Amino acid sequence: MTLHDVARTAGVSQATASRVLNGSVRNVRQENVDRVLTAAAELDYAPHLSAQAIARGSTNIAALVVSGVDDPYFSSIAAGVTQAAEAAGLIVTMAVADRSPERELQIVGTLRGMRPRVIILTGSRVDGADARDALVEELQAYREAGGSVVLISQHDLPFHTVSIDNYGGARQLARALVGLGYRRFAVVRAGTHLRTSRDRCSGFVEGLREFGFDVDERLVVDAELSRRGGCEAARELVRRGLDGTELVFAVSDVMAIGVMTAFRDAGLVPGRDIAVAGFDDIGPAVDVVPELTSVTVPLQHVGLRAMELALSDDDAPRIVPVATNVVLRASTPPR
Incomplete structure (x- = not known):
């Protein structure tokens, strides 16, 4: 049995079920507390230790995985992520995948062991079914343990995504x-x-x-x-x-x-x-x-929205589109 099963049986969100099972019930209605506890008992559900650690806030880390650190594109996104994380009382740690699907997968596997509250992956997806499937498996396992996943990229994976046009x-x-x-x-x-x-x-x-x-x-x-x-x-x-x-x-x-x-x-x-x-x-x-x-x-805004999405109570993957705007300058004068 998984946390998802308990939430579905109780008729509540996965985030609500996680809070109840880990003692964080201050903002949860009593009827929902009772339904979650009843569902957990019926399903003989035993909370995962790492999920408990995440839900109880013993980790205050938000992990940001970027393709590179020497590109202002990623540093601008990181500024937005950091701003939103600090407002939520989280500390951002950053890892560099160097546009390698294998490295990205390795980083996510390592992060699962560190039990951050949030993992945000930014950077273009690299085509390849094997890399995609392995990444999805790792991220789903992390999410099942109570973590939150957000991608800043194309919206073709089953997670919250901030999608740039x-x-x-x-x-x-x-x-x-x-x-x-x-x-x-x-x-x-x-x-x-x-x-x-x-x-x-x-x-x-x-x-x-x-x-x-x-x-x-x-x-x-x-x-x-x-x-x-x-x-x-x-x-x-x-x-x-x-x-x-x-x-x-x-x-x-x-x-x-x-x-x-x-x-x-x-x-x-x-x-x-x-x-x-x-x-x-x-x-x-x-x-x-x-x-x-x-x-x-709006790269800093992209980072802000990604963190806000990560901290939301939505279980179903959401797509947040980000519009773009053409700016004409002196490098392309009228002919």
Whole structure:
């Protein structure tokens, strides 16, 4: 028998059943207390020790798993998570998966033993059924023990998810750039195995196709999702020949900043000789010259919402959508 069985039999949420069975009944109606205790007795349910520890608050840890620490995307999300955690009296501990499904799985397994109250995973999901199934199994076991799970990513796993509109934001960006007069495009992406990269690239191309434009496959370059990756991709574009390319879209701002650096090294002036656009609208987007056109993702708000979702009493997985907004700046002047 599991905590879920007790909650279902008693007709209450899993969070309520957990509080009752672990003595935290101050905010629980007496009738629900009685129903939970009766259901537990009927089912001969024995609480798991780690679940008791979590529910009684002996752990005040919120665990945040990120893909990297050198990317302002994740540090901005972490700021929001930390703000909400501190308001709830929790301490945030952070682990880095380095965009490795195997490493992410290992981290989650280790965290289960540490018994944090909350686990928040952020970062693009990597395609692969084996990695996905193993991660779901680990997270479900942790949740069955009383923990709370939230993902900041695509909503294709059975957990609370804060979902960023990557596809729609990139499509809106393409429409805006066509409106500025751009017609010939190149794309720098982080491969098709990363869902975020794939969704942003697909959305951008679809936005162009609405106006009868497309991207030559020869001008689509895959690289590491980093500033260095953006540099390498831009050098590759120069090597292949830009052939009148007017604008390069990179699927993240850090890649776009790398693209701009490499173009300067090649004697091209971003915003004058060739336009550049990114995605995320991280802080440095307005520090570079020229300021970078991007798609705003309210990253700190994303972190706040993730923690609020983790601390809610909802048992059924919820999807919290996060809208994006195009911001046009000097890196993409009207043509």
